[in-house]
Amino acid sequence: MRTASPARRAVGLLAVGAIGMSTVVLGAGAAQATPTLEPFAGTVSGDPGGQDTRITVPAGYCAIDWDLRGAQGGASDGTPGGLAGRLQGTTWVREGDQYLLQPGEVGGSADQPTGGRSGSTTSESITFGPVTTGEPGDSGELVRTSGGGGASAVRHGGTAEGLVLMLAYGGDGASSQGWGPLPEGGGRGYNVFGGGTHAAAGEALESEWTAGGAGSIGYEGVPCEYSPEPPVIQHALPTGADAITVRFWAPNDERELDARADVTGYEITLDGGTTWRPITPTRTDQTPALTVTVTGLDQGTYPVAVRATSSIGPSAASTVFPARVVRPLGTPTGVTASVGTSSIRVAFEHPADDSGILGYTASAFPDAEWEDIQDTWPTAGAVWCDAQADENGCLIGVPAGYSYSVVVYARGEDGYIGADTAPIVTEVVPGPQQPAAAPAGDGPLSTEDGRIDQVTPGEEVVLTGSGFLPFSTVVLTMYSTPTPLGTAVVGADGTFTATVTIPSGVAAGTHALVASGIDDSGAPYALRMDVTLTGATAGPAGTSGSTGTTVPTEASTPGSAGSTGSGEAGALAFTGASVVVPGVAGLVTLVAGGALVLLGRRRAAR
Structure with missing residues (x-):
């Protein structure tokens, strides 16, 4: 019997009278030491006929090597019957699979020219699938013919009604006139492989017409070579x-x-x-x-x-x-949230059990569609402020023009965080007021190229400043006659960068560029840079001119803080904060209707 490794061979499977070929390519894996397995091999014969044998695949076997031989056709007055087919191959199996083995029976002689059975299957019991039994011969006086041999078949599922997996057909019966074995003279053994025309070619399925005598089915289990893939x-x-x-x-x-x-x-x-x-x-x-x-x-x-x-x-x-x-961290209680200029002051009480808590974070997310604000928002999600373990509150800088949902959670070691408090919804947060007169300034305003002392109408200037409350809104103005230049949103590091356009129609002379907002404590805070406007119509010294109309940019209107835009003639373009803070655990996902909302309303503890 063949015992070729299933790693090298596969066999075609016969279903409803047709054999199809299948090749399996094995993945790499560590070969295991050969275990002690239950023996799994044997041969069943069609002599005596009418016998079925059921086998069940035990643990540790992945394939079966098969050797099927059909039964020879019956003899007639000294003329032997036709030889049967032989089929060899390998099929993959798994533990618990059952098969019914039905070896072929030799066809009856001319004296009793019955067709050979296939196991317990008779010609009368075949209701579907390929014919596996031999045809009967003829015991007439002129020409006596014997019965065809039965096929040897393997059925899947362990029952006589199971699908035929493999078979080797029986030989034709012989004729008393020496003509046989001929299909016309004796009972047919249906001597065709594959239930159709010829045997399928290839190493995996080998067949020949060499089987004589009773049919037989040999099988031998092939142990599994590899353990499963890892999860x-x-x-x-x-x-x-x-x-x-x-x-x-x-x-x-x-x-x-x-x-x-x-x-x-x-x-x-x-x-x-x-x-x-x-x-x-x-x-x-x-x-x-x-x-x-x-x-x-x-x-x-x-x-x-x-x-x-x-x-x-x-x-x-x-x-x-x-x-x-980890031990779950306690949740703060008594949370309050009060709006101020571009900010929310959050207060809370410590949990009764504050073990493992290293600090607290207050997080705020705007009442807005994320897709409307994501391009100019200063973070990848919610804005926040941190409090030490012994503190009872902190100040969150927020872009003005929105109401916010505020939560507080505790922080522990290695970024571990506790549960959110119930959200508190605030009123709409107001933005900084534009001072009526140029303030002296708490520090110098600058540009991306450093401080400058001259500007011209229509010139774009990239203003920069620092020291503001993170995530708050900054108002940009040109003095002495207040001329709005737009707004910007501060990044997580307290800085902002904004591109403004010096308006036309402003009188030449000395002017002040001012960025007004709040500092870390929420107090008013302003940066100033004095410049000389050249190339413009002369006007009263120290004024910004009294002619021309300035239209606020889109960013200076409620509900659009931090966005970029441009106004009508004379309006000043700007950009929002260029700082995007990593480490924020806010996540954006699609919701019904296609709106984008932020799922995570907290950031990972820094």
Whole structure:
């Protein structure tokens, strides 16, 4: 019998009278030591006929090598019947698969020219699928013919009604006149391979017309060569104060037939692979993802990995995924949020149990569609302020013109954070007022090229400044007659950058460029730079001119703080903050209607 490795060979499968070829390419894997397996091999014969044998694939086998021989046709008055077909090949199997073996019976002689049976199958019992029994011959006086031999068939599922997986057909019956074996003279054995015309070509399926005598079916199990593929961990997250929930993907080959052993279970390690314990994961959806929760753990960080088990040994371990079991942090209470100039002052009480808390974060997100503000918003999500563990509040700078939802949460070690408080919705936050006269300034205003002393009408100037409350709005104005230049939103580092256009129609002379807002404490704060306007119509010294109309830019209107835009003639273009803060855990996702909203309203603790 052949025992070729399934890694090199595959066999065509016969279904409803047709054999089709299939080739499987094995993935790389670690070969396992040969385990002690239950013996799985044998040969069943069609003598005596009418016998069926059911076999079940035991653990540790991935393929079966088959050798099928059909039964010879019956003899007639000394003329032997036709030889039957022989079919050899290999099929992939898995533990628990069942097969019904039905060896062919030699066709009856001319004295009793019955067609040979295929196991217990008779011509009367065939209702579908290929004909496996021989046709009867003729016991007449002139020409006596014998019956055709029965086919040897393997049926899937272990029952006589199962689909024919493989078969080797029987030989034709003989004729007493020496004409046989001929289809016209004796009972037909349906001597065609593949249920159609000829045997399929290729190494995996080999056939020949050499079988004589009773039919037979030989089989020999081929042990699995490889353990399963390793699972893939999706996440390992703390659950409560003493548990970790692990979600992982089952091996890719869990449902495939190849030289890898079937998955029989799973194990988990919490110490990087030194020790393993069995787990019973559950599948909660239609994906291959499995979930398991391990409880009774002490606080600490655990290197988590999972692996599959099989009859020949475990798979390789998945990638190690660190998971930390921590005591849940307490949630602040008594939260209040009061709006001020481009800011929200948040106050709160510490939780009764403040163990493990290193500080607090107040987070605010605007009542606005994210798609309308994302291009000019100063962060990747919510704006925030941090408080120390012994503080009871902080001041959040916010772009003016919106109402906000405010939450507070505690921060612990390694970026661990507690639960949000219930959100508080504020009133619309007002922006800074434009001073009636140029303030003296708390510091120098500058440009991207440093301080300048001359400007011309229509010139674009990139203004820069620092010292403002992060995320607050800054109003830009040209004095002495107040001429709005636009607004800007401060970045997380307290700086802003804004492009403005010096308006036309302003009298030549000395003017002041001023950025007005608030500082870290919420107090008014302004930066100033004096410049000389040249190339313009002469006017009273120290004025910005009294002719011409200036239209505020879009950014100076409520509901659009921090956006860029330009006004009518004489209006000044600007840009919002160029600083984007990394580490913010706000996430943007699609919601019904196509609107984008921020899911995460908190940032990771810095």
